[in-house]
Amino acid sequence: MTEEKTKLTGPDLTRGVELSTIPDGTMLLGHAQGEPVLLARRCDELFAIGAICTHYGAPLEQGLLVGDSVRCPWHHACFSLRTGEALRAPALEPVSRWRVEEVRDLAHQFTPVEQRVGAVYVREKLERIAPHSHAATAGTPSSITIIGGGAAGNAAAETLRHEGYSGSITMLTADESLPCDRPNLSKGYLAGAASEESNLLRPAKFYKEHEIDLHLGARVAAIDVGSAQIELADGSRHAYGAVLLATGADPVRLDVPGGDLPHVHYLRTLADSRALVSKALTSRRAVVIGASFIGLEVAASLRTRKIDVQVVGPEKIPMEKILGPAVGNFIRELHEKHGVTFHLGTTAVAIDQRSVTLKNGETLQADLVVVGIGVRPAISLAERAGLAVDRGVTVNEYLETSVPRIFAAGDIARWPDRLTGERIRVEHFVVAERQGQTAARNILGRRERFDAVPFFWTEQYDFGIAYVGHAERWDKAEIDGRLDASDCTINYWRAGRKLAVATIHRDLDGLRSEVEFERTIAQTETEGHA
Numbered sequence: 001m002t003e004e005k006t007k008l009t010g011p012d013l014t015r016g017v018e019l020s021t022i023p024d025g026t027m028l029l030g031h032a033q034g035e036p037v038l039l040a041r042r043c044d045e046l047f048a049i050g051a052i053c054t055h056y057g058a059p060l061e062q063g064l065l066v067g068d069s070v071r072c073p074w075h076h077a078c079f080s081l082r083t084g085e086a087l088r089a090p091a092l093e094p095v096s097r098w099r100v101e102e103v104r105d106l107a108h109q110f111t112p113v114e115q116r117v118g119a120v121y122v123r124e125k126l127e128r129i130a131p132h133s134h135a136a137t138a139g140t141p142s143s144i145t146i147i148g149g150g151a152a153g154n155a156a157a158e159t160l161r162h163e164g165y166s167g168s169i170t171m172l173t174a175d176e177s178l179p180c181d182r183p184n185l186s187k188g189y190l191a192g193a194a195s196e197e198s199n200l201l202r203p204a205k206f207y208k209e210h211e212i213d214l215h216l217g218a219r220v221a222a223i224d225v226g227s228a229q230i231e232l233a234d235g236s237r238h239a240y241g242a243v244l245l246a247t248g249a250d251p252v253r254l255d256v257p258g259g260d261l262p263h264v265h266y267l268r269t270l271a272d273s274r275a276l277v278s279k280a281l282t283s284r285r286a287v288v289i290g291a292s293f294i295g296l297e298v299a300a301s302l303r304t305r306k307i308d309v310q311v312v313g314p315e316k317i318p319m320e321k322i323l324g325p326a327v328g329n330f331i332r333e334l335h336e337k338h339g340v341t342f343h344l345g346t347t348a349v350a351i352d353q354r355s356v357t358l359k360n361g362e363t364l365q366a367d368l369v370v371v372g373i374g375v376r377p378a379i380s381l382a383e384r385a386g387l388a389v390d391r392g393v394t395v396n397e398y399l400e401t402s403v404p405r406i407f408a409a410g411d412i413a414r415w416p417d418r419l420t421g422e423r424i425r426v427e428h429f430v431v432a433e434r435q436g437q438t439a440a441r442n443i444l445g446r447r448e449r450f451d452a453v454p455f456f457w458t459e460q461y462d463f464g465i466a467y468v469g470h471a472e473r474w475d476k477a478e479i480d481g482r483l484d485a486s487d488c489t490i491n492y493w494r495a496g497r498k499l500a501v502a503t504i505h506r507d508l509d510g511l512r513s514e515v516e517f518e519r520t521i522a523q524t525e526t527e528g529h530a
């Protein structure tokens, strides 16, 4: 979430540009009244919106026009060209919008504003679109309780208000902090590049202004489906009209002697990240246990802080299962170039104040240990309440659980994925937010299918991977481009079907793949109805 002043480039759009400079289906970056503005053309329609993504500040002109929307090149947020609204997470705020005028003749030649025939002018900035209005029906719940104050829970609460829901919204979160930007915790914040403020998805006043009754440190102990009540760990009970269960996932604990020593850290919450940052300030040698996304992002961030880092993992090649051996080896070499040492094909068997002992007999010196060996969906509440579970909370395409009036979203939800035809559960920030948004609309009776194509990203040093689709298993990974130049697209296939695409610094390829997957889903749908 960058607040940096953006340098203005391109033409001053208030002074007009020739229509011929914006062919159909293209965008032009310029500026108006000191702000970067994107002028876009779709057939005969012209639109002008703010040019900077409201998520982390990506340049939208490098994104993709799809229908009357533009998708962000970095993390695939989507903005309406008509209204500026953020139609899809991870952006939560709209971009500004501007009135556009195409001058076809000089009938109004005495107008005080400058005009040239055949030119297009960006005029005044338009009002922000007001929240929608929701006409309550018999099925609209009088109160909605969201269990979980993470990506899914926060997105759901915002969406309920944006959709015009005026009933009571209560958000109960076991976290001690406001809903936070978890991806930032292992990247910018841990590396010291991002501020403390950048961790929050919204400031405290946002919840007050939107009448979202947010309770921090409020762990739910049980859901009593019979009486439609929620019981908190402190024994208090709350009646609910509808529930969104969004309890996320908990880190898997390392069960070895010394695994609970104070210098052994896990990373899930903002409190975890703050504790890790504080410990990093006085540490010289770290051992990171786990060579997947969190472990490697932590390794990169600690190296940025000039701490010696050794990574331990049971696999032979980091991230091979998901990304394949070529990408895995490349990432390993990238870390080695930054000074990280790997100990692969082994695990930690004991930890003491100064070292970590490995199964292969080696001893690694460490004054800081970070464990990132995966997470488990937090489904115990759901299990105890009698909801159907299957390695996650089972939901249908509308994100409804097996119990009426209870929905589930985010890391805990296993839903029917239309691309693979399988029930899947993922641990991706953007998916959690989008599920929260869809679940909110369905709580209000929309019957909207969740069919967004999964997307995640990782960043390590100045290297980034974006991944669309879902290939839990694949039999062919095809690389187009040059991995060594960090410029390629990798297609993952199973039984002749493309299931996922990873891109390395090829943002447009990632966006185009997302659209291609959406078309496949739509086609499957049409064939299903034929």
Ligand SMILES: Cc1cc2nc3c(=O)[nH]c(=O)nc-3n(C[C@H](O)[C@H](O)[C@H](O)COP(=O)(O)OP(=O)(O)OC[C@H]3O[C@@H](n4cnc5c(N)ncnc54)[C@H](O)[C@@H]3O)c2cc1C
Pocket (backbone or CB within 6 Å): 147, 148, 149, 150, 151, 152, 153, 172, 173, 174, 175, 182, 183, 184, 185, 186, 218, 219, 220, 221, 246, 247, 248, 249, 267, 268, 269, 294, 378, 381, 409, 410, 411, 412, 426, 427, 428, 429, 430, 432, 433, 455, 456, 457, 458, 459
């Ligand atoms: C350090 C880190 C970096 C990440 N980086 C990326 C990334 O780069 N890209 C990406 O796509 N994904 C990333 N992820 C994963 C992503 O953050 C998760 O997929 C996402 O946060 C899931 O959202 P959620 O709402 O399901 O769960 P969470 O965000 O975990 O929220 C769960 C909430 O439920 C609350 N809760 C749990 N049990 C209870 C209870 N009994 N009562 C009340 N409240 C409860 C918790 O306190 C929490 O507020 C990262 C995760 C971490 C931890």
Ligand code: FES
Pocket (backbone or CB within 6 Å): 053, 054, 055, 056, 057, 058, 072, 073, 074, 075, 076, 077, 090, 091
């Ligand atoms: S910067 Fe646009 S979605 Fe993240």
